[in-house]
Structure formats: C-alpha cells, structure tokens
Amino acid sequence: MLILTETIGGNGHYQAARSLCQGLSQVEPELNAEICCGMHRVSRQLEQLTRAVYLNTLQYAPALWGAAYSREGEISDRFRTSLGKLLSRRLQEWLEEMQPDVVVCTHAFCLSAMGVIKERMGDRFRLGAAITDFDVNGFWIHPEVDFFLVAHEDVAKKIRRRFGVPDEAIFRTGIPIDPEFSKPQPPKSVLRRMLGLDPDRFTILLMGGGIGMGPIEECLYHFRRELPAHQLVVVTGKNRSLYERLQEQFGSDPRIRLHGFVDSMVHYMHAADIIVSKPGGLTSSEALACGLPIFICQPIPGQEERNSRFLMRKRVALRQDEPGEMARQILSLMENPEMLEEMSRRARELGRPDSSLAGARVIREHLLMKSRPV
Known part of the structure; x- marks a missing residue:
C-alpha cells in the first residue's frame, strides 16, 4: 500500500496522507502502508524549483495562479499529460520494485504520473485520488483512477456531471484529517488550562496555513x-x-500565545471559539470537525477562493479581507450569540471527524478487490 503526496505548497497534502495512514493503522493494523513525496523521489532540484515558482507566484502574482486554475479545461489535459510523463519515467522503476496493490494520491501532480504508469503497466494496482479541497478541477481527473475520496456531495456531483466519472467510483468520506479529531475531547475550559490559556476568555485561533x-x-x-x-x-x-517578528512585537502580551509549526491541532481547535484562517482544505476540515465558525481573510485565488465560496454557501464561514474590519465583525458576531451557535451547529453537521477512518475503509475494500481472484 503506497500513499503518494507532495509538499511543494505547504503541509496540507502531506497531512492528509499521514492521516490516511493513521486511519489505515486502525482499520487494518497488519497493513504495511508507506508515504512518499513523488517529486522529491524523482528530483530534489525539480521539487525545489517547483516549490519556489509556486510560492513566488502566490506571493507576487496570485491572480496569475487564479487565472490558470480557472482555465482548467484549456490547460489541465496538456499539463497533466506533460507532467505525468516527466515524473513517471523515474517513478515507474521504483513502483515495479515495490509492487503495491493500491496507490492513493493526495496531490494532483503525483496522481498524473501514477495514471501514466498504470496505463503502461496494466491493471497491476488500483489507483485512488484523495481530493483535498471542497472543489475539484481537471488536474485531479484521470481515466485510470479507480476511486475518488471527496469532501462532500457537491464535489461528487461536479465529478459526475463535468467529468463523467461514475458515481460508484466516488466516496463521500471527507478530506482526511487526524483520527484524533474523531475522539471525545474535554470541555473547552479544561483544554485551555492544559494549553496554559485563561479558561474563561473568548479564544480566537489565528492561522496562516502550514507556510x-x-x-x-x-x-x-x-x-x-x-x-x-x-x-x-x-x-x-x-x-x-514571521514567528520571530511576531515574537518581537507581541511576545510580551499575556493574552497572545505564539506558536510555529504545530504537529496536531486537535486541542487548539477544540479550545477555541472561532478560527481566523486561510480556507485551506485541511485546516477548514479540522475546524468543521470541531464545530468552529470560520472567518476567512484574503484567500488565494484558485482552490482557496473556491473553498471560501463553498464554506460561505454552507453558512459556516464569514469573509472579510480587511483585517481592521475583521476585528469589528468578530465583535458584532459576539453580540449575537444565537448566530455564533448556529454557525457552530452547522459546522458540526458539515464536519467529518471520522474522515481518515472512512477513507481507510474504502482503501481496504479496494485492497480486497485487488486480492480476489478474477
């Protein structure tokens, strides 16, 4: 069993892969599942170049990325084919040595390569795609994919109608998050004490994603x-x-707790009352699993913009791109506790705290299909 991912644009895709691996360890303890970053295995120089181009585009020309993302129909086939052929040359030999029964990809780049390899090798493994946003574009679609793990029925509907994927190949598992989110948690006040916070203060979690x-x-x-x-x-x-700048400016304020990279957000999410964040698929899924109302600020054009629309359409999020206005909007919401509680209720209904376990069960079924004699 192989889970392929990438880390070129942050940690979310890798976290999804790791969460699926953790889910599999609970659902099928005897299974040997390995996580690998496909581009890193092909060429570290290519990985570094791709990361630099992607992050610089997001920072200095985000509209360019948004335009490319929105023109998926024109460029996805060409891009997917070219990238798939480039990566597959190096990956196929390694895959033939490993001989996995199932390969699941949590990033579209490595998925395209696996599709090309599967075409060449025949039906020697089953191929799955774990889509890590609340929308989907053509980069994720390949005729060799056997099954899709998706966030919501809205994504399933788009895959069916726009790309012609049969419904029996689509599983509404949710975006894979840490299985710890599916476990009961202590009350907020207890968690806040555990984290060194004031147990009685309204708590805002402010995040900027893995990068x-x-x-x-x-x-x-x-x-x-x-x-x-x-x-x-x-x-x-x-x-x-950024952490060092904030530490210098705000580190002495007892009301502000600064953290760099946090390996597991379970306790922090459950301890908070609201989250202010970019609407990445993983972070948003974790927030929904905890019933956290989401405040969105300046989403990246492309996948984050589409995630933002989904979350606002489901009335679990508010968007304000002006930070000064965001503070006033939070105050306004606090004066309306009924609305805050309603947003929290809708978030809990939309959330899938068991997503990695649900995804693991789907993968197990495909492992069984592969092992059955024809």
Missing part, C-alpha cells in the same frame, strides 16, 4: 487593539521569520 501565509501580522495588530477582552492563539506554521 504561514496571509495577513497574520496585520490581523494581530488590529485584534490586540480592538479585542482587549479576548485571548489569541497564533500559529505561524513553518514561516520562521
């Missing part, structure tokens, strides 16, 4: 000034320079 992007610094400046009765937990991910 710490977004207007975290500006948000924190306004929140400290305009939300004096609140406490803030800030997670900067792997952005070390």
